[in-house]
Amino acid sequence: MNLHDVRTYKSAEPLAREDQLAWKLAAVATDPVPVDDDVIEMIGNRIIDNAAVAAASIARGPIRSARAQALGHKAAPGGANRGAPIFGLSPDMSVSPEWAAWANGVAVRELDFHDTFLAADYSHPGDNIPPILAVAQAKGLDGAALVRGLAAGYELQVDLVKGICLHEHKIDHIAHLGPSAAGGIGALLGLPTEIAFQAIQQALHTTTTTRQSRKGEISTWKAYAPAFAGKMAIEAVDRAMRGEGAPSPAYEGEDGFIAWLLSGPAHVYQVPLPAPGQPKRAILDTYTKEYSAEYQSQALIDLAKRMGPKVGDFAQVESILIKTSHHTHYVIGTGANDPQKMDPRASRETLDHSIMYIFAVALQDGGWHHVKSYAPERAQRPDTVALWHKITTQEDPAWTARYHAQGSEKAFGGKVVIKLKDGRSIVDELGVADAHPAGARPFARANYVEKFRTLAQDIVEKAEQDRFLALVERLPTLSGAEVARLNFVVPADRLGPDAPAGIF
Numbered sequence: 001m002n003l004h005d006v007r008t009y010k011s012a013e014p015l016a017r018e019d020q021l022a023w024k025l026a027a028v029a030t031d032p033v034p035v036d037d038d039v040i041e042m043i044g045n046r047i048i049d050n051a052a053v054a055a056a057s058i059a060r061g062p063i064r065s066a067r068a069q070a071l072g073h074k075a076a077p078g079g080a081n082r083g084a085p086i087f088g089l090s091p092d093m094s095v096s097p098e099w100a101a102w103a104n105g106v107a108v109r110e111l112d113f114h115d116t117f118l119a120a121d122y123s124h125p126g127d128n129i130p131p132i133l134a135v136a137q138a139k140g141l142d143g144a145a146l147v148r149g150l151a152a153g154y155e156l157q158v159d160l161v162k163g164i165c166l167h168e169h170k171i172d173h174i175a176h177l178g179p180s181a182a183g184g185i186g187a188l189l190g191l192p193t194e195i196a197f198q199a200i201q202q203a204l205h206t207t208t209t210t211r212q213s214r215k216g217e218i219s220t221w222k223a224y225a226p227a228f229a230g231k232m233a234i235e236a237v238d239r240a241m242r243g244e245g246a247p248s249p250a251y252e253g254e255d256g257f258i259a260w261l262l263s264g265p266a267h268v269y270q271v272p273l274p275a276p277g278q279p280k281r282a283i284l285d286t287y288t289k290e291y292s293a294e295y296q297s298q299a300l301i302d303l304a305k306r307m308g309p310k311v312g313d314f315a316q317v318e319s320i321l322i323k324t325s326h327h328t329h330y331v332i333g334t335g336a337n338d339p340q341k342m343d344p345r346a347s348r349e350t351l352d353h354s355i356m357y358i359f360a361v362a363l364q365d366g367g368w369h370h371v372k373s374y375a376p377e378r379a380q381r382p383d384t385v386a387l388w389h390k391i392t393t394q395e396d397p398a399w400t401a402r403y404h405a406q407g408s409e410k411a412f413g414g415k416v417v418i419k420l421k422d423g424r425s426i427v428d429e430l431g432v433a434d435a436h437p438a439g440a441r442p443f444a445r446a447n448y449v450e451k452f453r454t455l456a457q458d459i460v461e462k463a464e465q466d467r468f469l470a471l472v473e474r475l476p477t478l479s480g481a482e483v484a485r486l487n488f489v490v491p492a493d494r495l496g497p498d499a500p501a502g503i504f
Contacts, residue, residue, distance in 0.1 A: 001272040006163070008265040009252045017197070021251040021271060022179070022204070026196035028159075028273050029152040029183035033280065035476075041445065042283050043150050044472045046115055046126050047133075048448045049288050051468065051488060053114050054087045054107035056370060056455035059496030062220040063087075063107045066227065067495075070095045070103035072504025075138070084134035085487040088495055097138035098234040101131035105227025111370055112222075112352050113292040117158050117285060118327070118403070118412060120165040122173050122295075124226065125180075125286050128153035131230030132184045135237075136483050143478030145188050146486075151280040153184025158282035163271030167331075169262050170211045174229040178207030181233035191241070201246035202236035203229075204257060214331075217340055218349035288443055290435040290451075292370035296328040297358045298433035299413030304362035310426050311418060314364060314387050318421045323396040324414030325403035328355060333393030342389060344380040351379060359416075360388040370455070402431065408438060460488050 004024055009015045017023050035043075057063050067086055073096045075083025083094025086103045094100070108114055108130055115126040132149045135141075157180035166175055182203035186196030207229040213221050240246070251257050259265050274280060291301050300322065311317060322333065329335035332355045340346050341354035351357050351374055361373050361384060372378060379385075393414075402411040411431030418426040434440040435447070449469060456465055468488045471478060478486070 001278070002275050003270045003272050006251060006258065006269040006271055007267065008254065008256070008259040009249065011254045015249060015252060020197075020249045022200045022249065023193070023197045024271075024273055025156050025160075025179060025183055025200050026186065026193045027276070028280070029156060029187045029200075030191060030193045030196050031274075031276055032148075032190075033277060035147050035151045036279050036281060039151055039279070039281055039283055040147055040476050043147055043154075044475045045443075045445055045448045046283070046288070047129060047472055047475070047486070048452050048469065049114050050108045050126050050129050051087070052448070052452035052455040053111050053292075054104065055452070055459050055488065055490070056113070057107050057110040058088045058459060058490060059494060060110055061496075061499070062110055062223050063103070064496050064499040065502075066103045066106040066224070068499040069502065069504050070099035073099040081138050082140055082484070084137040085484070087487060088490045090489055091485055091487060094137075097134040098131075098231045100134040100137070101230040101234055102227045104130040104134065105230045106223050109226050110220075110223040111292045112294065113289050113370060115286050115288040116295040117161055117287070118295060119158075119162040120404075121161045121167055121176065122327075123157055123161045123176060125154050125157045125283065127174075127177050127226035127230065128157055128181050128184055130227065131181045131233050132188055133483075133486065135185050135234060136188055137486070139189070140480035141188060141483060142480045143474070143476050143483055145190070146478070146483055147476050149184045149188025151283065152187035153180050154283040154286065155274065155280035156180035156183045158285055159271055159273050164262070164269050166262070167211060171261055172209045172211045172213055172225060174225050175204065175208045175257075177226055177229040178203035178233050178236070181230050182236050185233060185237045189237070191237075195237075195240045198244070198246045198248075199233070199237040199240035201248055201250035202239060203233045204250045205247050206232045206236065208257065208261060214353065215336075216338055218347060218353060220349065222349050287433075287436050288448070290433060290443070291368040292373075293352055293358050293368060294332050294355070296325070296332055296412050297355050298435070299411075299430045300324075300355060300359055300416070301362040301368050302434045303413065303416060303428060303430040304359050305366050306430070307416060307418065307426060307428050308363045308366050311363065311420075314383065316421050317387060317390055318419040320359070320387075320391040320419075321417045322355065322359065322391065322393045322414050323417070324355075324393055324399050325412070326395050326400040327403060328399075328412075328414060329393045329395040335393060335395065344385050345376075346379070348374045355393060356391040357388050359391055360384055363387070410438075456488070459494050460490050464488055464490075
């Protein structure tokens with residue numbers, strides 16, 4: 001990997017196109033290096049993972065609304081754009097790819113239950129899959145092209161997240177997703193670097209939004225935001241293919257991204273990127289979720305499962321202190337100063353971003369369920385509320401250092417001190433979730449399949465599950481027609497009621 005310095009340049013200061021970050025990202029995306037076998041295996045895992053969480057959310061309100069919007073943009077029969085399918089519906093009901101990416105992206109993101117990568121910033125790299133897959137399906141591309149595009153999308157996403165922090169400036173992390181999805185689509189289509197370069201810049205420009213989507217009273221837009229970035233990425237590539245340019249240099253410009261939205265003209269970012277000819281392996285640095293909750297809660301849920309039996313009578317708890325990283329304390333902990341995180345009437349999206357609530361429920365229940373653990377009756381249970389309100393978080397510099405560490409020292413968990421009314425304390429800590437690649441039981445293909453089978457149970461028929469999984473097993477050799485069927489269909493009565501009427 002090469003480290004690239006990225007800073008602001010005045011308009012009068014020369015900056016060659018080849019020295020701009022967007023060009024370097026485009027060059028990585030369009031570098032036609034073979035995709036390694038272990039990367040192909042992991043891409044298949046993440047396609048299964050996305051489908052699993054999409055199946056579990058298929059009848060939820062945001063998914064029904066996004067699906068209804070997409071169905072207002074059906075693909076024209078016989079055109080060059082064959083359209084792409086929507087999760088749950090027959091592939092014969094295909095829609096324009098940007099709208100398929102929209103509907104499928106919301107389904108993938110709604111339960112906050114798919115893959116993650118955390119470094120200088122946060123991300124869910126699996127959000128790259130819906131837009132890249134939709135374009136592959138609409139253009140009749142085969143499994144080899146899809147693999148190439150997804151490897152590129154993951155690579156750009158992870159490299160940007162390693163090098164550029166968005167959240168400290170209250171910019172939402174989809175500002176890295178728009179460029180990565182655009183680059184992945186460029187790789188999928190085999191586009192020239194010049195076109196991918198323009199598309200990446202357009203995607204950055206149109207997907208820079210604030211973090212209020214993840215602050216305070218969190219709404220369903222949290223699920224829509226990555227789908228919006230994927231949709232914008234497809235439109236950006238389409239415009240660039242037609243010869244349209246973008247604001248340039250998008251990252252380094254005097255009035256651009258770094259100068260006014262990030263750390264300003266005096267700051268130099270360092271973004272790691274593969275050298276020409278190096279394989280794209282960044283997906284192997286990412287990890288999925290065993291539980292439907294913010295990633296920093298994954299290890300703490302496992303820790304709660306371990307500590308709960310030692311507590312016994314939860315009424316005897318005096319206080320619980322979670323010593324953890326800066327991110328966990330300030331984003332999902334008491335350091336956020338969000339009263340909504342302690343409110344029993346809060347939305348699912350808000351509870352998902354409250355480690356105090358999550359730890360209390362996991363401690364009492366000895367586990368976590370993607371529906372039951374968020375149910376209003378569960379959140380409002382008096383004994384849970386009492387326990388929940390005894391929990392505080394605290395930033396521990398040692399855990400913050402581990403959050404930013406490399407290799408085996410990297411960790412996302414914390415240390416928990418449970419004080420009992422009789423004066424005793426129960427203390428334990430856990431660095432990474434059990435399902436993490438460095439955890440007690442790392443997820444492999446069998447675990448992804450089990451997650452899919454579990455979440456799709458009573459939603460996707462067994463034969464349809466088998467058909468979908470069999471396609472993933474042959475991913476790099478799939479024909480274009482088979483890629484178009486890389487989806488799942490559910491009986492109509494399991495899709496939920498029709499969404500309220502809108503414009504489309």
